Amino acid sequence: MPNKTVKNKNPIFNLLGNPKYQFISIPIFAVIISLILSAIIIFLLGQNPILALKGLMQGAGALPKDNYAAYQGQVTDFMETLDIMTPMLFAALAVSIAMKGGLFNIGVSGQMLISGFVATITIGYAKELNPFISKTLVVIIGIILGSLVGALIGFLKVKFNISEVVSSIMLNYIFQYVISFFIITQYVDPVTRQSRVIGENARLTLMNVEIGPYKMRIPIFFVIAILVAIFMHFYMNRTDQGFEISAIGLNQNAALYAGIKVNHRIIMIMAISGALAGLAGVTFYLGYRASIFPNQLSSIGFDSIAVSLLGNNNPIGIIFSSLLITIIDRGGTYMRSVSGVEQEIAAVISGIILLFSAMSSYMKEVFGARYRKGGK
Amino acid sequence: MYKTIIIDGLAFALPLLIIAIGGIYSERSGVTNLALEGLLGFGAFSGALFIVFLGGHFSQNSNIPIYLSIIMAALGGALYATLFALLCIKFKSNQVIAGVVINILSQAITTFLTRQINQNFFEQPSDKFQIGVFPRISIPVLKDIPIIGAVFDNFYTFNIIIIALLAVTWYLLYKSAFGMHLRACGDNPQAVDAAGIDVEKVRFKAVVLSGALSGVGGICFAYSISANFSPAIYMGYGYLAIAALIFGNWKIMPTFVACLIFGFARSGGNELAKFLQLSSSYLDLTMTLPYILTLLLLIFFSKRNRAPRALGEIYDKGKR
Structure with a gap:
């Protein structure tokens, strides 16, 4: 008998695995993972990832610039x-x-x-x-x-x-x-x-x-x-x-x-x-x-x-x-x-986001399976 | 004049052909490959990277680094194709979407890395890697044959490499056990599975091979068109190769013919503009010849086209 009623102890898996919310939770998850990966890349290049990502938002008017x-x-x-x-x-x-x-x-x-x-x-x-x-x-x-x-x-x-x-x-x-x-x-x-x-x-x-x-x-x-x-x-x-x-x-x-x-x-x-x-x-x-x-x-x-x-x-x-x-x-x-990060990194970041969102059906399946098993 | 048409036409048709063969390998195994554009770009980038870092260690007029760069391009293309294969086969993504994503990512990564590397190692703000000029040769007696002699006159030596690869890939696809399994995976994967062969493994190999072949084509384009690597390599030749292979009905020899038509229509158009002494802006009009020709030919010939039956389907063991 499928024990769907068993609540997953881990709230993150619960959110990502629940088919009711997956249409929104999986894309957000993909974006967050990509931003973390991009931050690591920027860090490895010897630049400050927080400053770079903040700069992106500022440049597009999503955050205020200094002047x-x-x-x-x-x-x-x-x-x-x-x-x-x-x-x-x-x-x-x-x-x-x-x-x-x-x-x-x-x-x-x-x-x-x-x-x-x-x-x-x-x-x-x-x-x-x-x-x-x-x-x-x-x-x-x-x-x-x-x-x-x-x-x-x-x-x-x-x-x-x-x-x-x-x-x-x-x-x-x-x-x-x-x-x-x-x-x-x-x-x-x-x-x-x-x-x-x-x-x-x-x-x-x-x-x-x-x-x-x-x-x-x-x-x-x-x-x-x-x-x-x-x-x-x-x-x-x-x-x-x-x-x-x-x-x-x-x-x-x-x-x-x-x-x-x-x-x-x-x-x-x-x-x-x-x-x-x-x-x-x-x-x-x-x-x-x-x-x-x-x-x-x-x-x-x-x-x-x-x-x-x-x-x-x-x-x-x-x-x-x-x-x-x-x-x-x-x-x-x-x-x-x-x-100081070359501006072409912006295209790389959106590329990585797309890469992870191309995997979304796989993620849905994997998290969904864990959710149905009750997080075991 | 016909000489230039043949020489330039071949220099364009053959790299296109090897990319299209890469596409045939992938698609005959059942994986739709729109990623050729990204694969050829990444391959060209890998080859160029080798030249700018290690080309200087060889003696001045040596051609060895140039030939090694072709091998590096094949490796780079294969490596990048692994990512595409993982997406399509392991992560079960929609193959069309995965292909487009791979293209976008390839252009982004190579453009970014070229700039960053030029900045960090050579301290110049440039998005190009200079890779030098590919050697050209003529074959003494053969080149004097009327008309077809032009094939042997002043050609890039990569033409020979590509013709050799054409022979090898043709044999591998149509005469070897691997090739038979590969083609069967594209038409009836369930039967292949029943015969005890791992469908996903065969497809994985096919996609990686297609990356290697596209990489070779990419670096040849980089040499013949501009003698450098720059984001301008993403001109859409990967998509043109897809058109060629569909036009060639997913078979190697008809695809060869399709590539020759593209190549000669292109060089013929350029020569025509020169012959009529038109200003250079008319080149834009003659450049459309290969594409208009393709559309017209497709209207007449594509009724009988048949794609591999399982093309674009993710392999599902449970399906009948």
Whole structure:
């Protein structure tokens, strides 16, 4: 008889093993273990790990710095963190819905780039438009372009049996080079070697807004990104379509026998994923940034895969995981100035976090087994 | 002109091929390998590390350290692949996710270490390791044959190493007992288990081998493209290798053909831009040729593609 009622004497194992709390306890455990391991690495390099980790938080505005320049403060730093978190959140949502449906959208970076580029050259350079109209148009263009590319990838999969991984990688390259060509030949700013800066009217982040003693950026789409995440949570867990997507992800054949139009749904999943990637693209290229580097895909598209994983592919979890990874990524520069550790360690720390979260199913199993045995 | 196309095309196709073969080993054993990108980067880093620390101890014009660096790259790739194998096989992670994590971690670790080592040991803020130029040779009589003679003209000697590895890996996969077990693990692991062979052990070996082969490919790319190791090695060639092996239907020889198509489309595009005397910005357009070509070819040929049946499934003894 399974003696589930026996309470584990060790409260930590009790927490980690109880399947009721595992969805939250295991990711937190993974993060803590990773931070300890990172601290050991920093210590072995002869630096002070407490100072370095504190520097990371300070750089991202999660903790106050010792002193600030004029118009600057912890709140301005934190606003910037939220600004770069916005595209990360959209991108991770894009990855997660595809992943729920058993598809792997590794082309988020490419979908971001094409949406950002088309929005830039059409609306971004139309500087006489009313700000409200141009911001709306930018978003619509981002959604349309992204979902078209996503649908194309889905179509190639169901019609020609081309793995979505391969076709999206090929499309990534094609977009990267073709857009680089157009930027360099048509839209380049000769000084910065990037595309010309877009007009403030089209930019999705409000810049240099004076509030009290500070001058800060206001990422208006941050709130929308959070709302979209909540909506996605509802969509995935409370609607027929959401359940159909999960069914396809769990077992395509079973879904087919259950009468789900799998092929239609696959194209639809990729279109939704692409639309979210498009939103990530416009909030990145026409929000956090205001121009595009030629010949470069943003790393957000790839990091978002990991963020989605850290958040258990759950939209609400992703809100927290994207905040965490963004803080670590953003704080690196400041950390270097206060602790002397090379700023690239930030990427190593988030890599280690991802490594441990990739082991989460194993941890669930191990701790779960101990929990059921009553901690013996 | 065709000479440059062939010489440059091979210098790109062969390293790509050896990485793709690494991928074939892993995937035919049933482990989806998106980690090729990270494995090739880590291998290249290991080889470059060897050169910057020990290359100076050899006589000036000696090529020995360069060849030793290939071995070190294979070892480094294999070592790093062990981590991937542990994740996929021991810790039963989702293989796609584990692959992406391995890639992200590889780029982070090697970039960080390159900077930190340059700072601590050579006191320069640089993210590059200089590794020198790989020797090139020509074979006297053969190179004068019209057209195909270009294959033997002014080529990197790593081409020979890779062709030799191609022969060995082909034999190992299709003609040896180990290769048969490996392929069986990818199609019907339960049957392999019933025959008394440890599925997880075979897969572990396959993944480590794929790391070693990717490491070799990585250091060859580092030599042929830039003569240094830098984070720029993470250009996505690992993903290109995956495309090549899927295009090659998980078989070594068709994958070889796929790599040649990539290589020649790439060098052909570059030469075309030069021939038409286009400005260098047009290189961006010709660079898309291999990718557009792949997509088109896949549209025509991938209907009959069949992945290994147990690809991506964690082996579960209890499953029927």
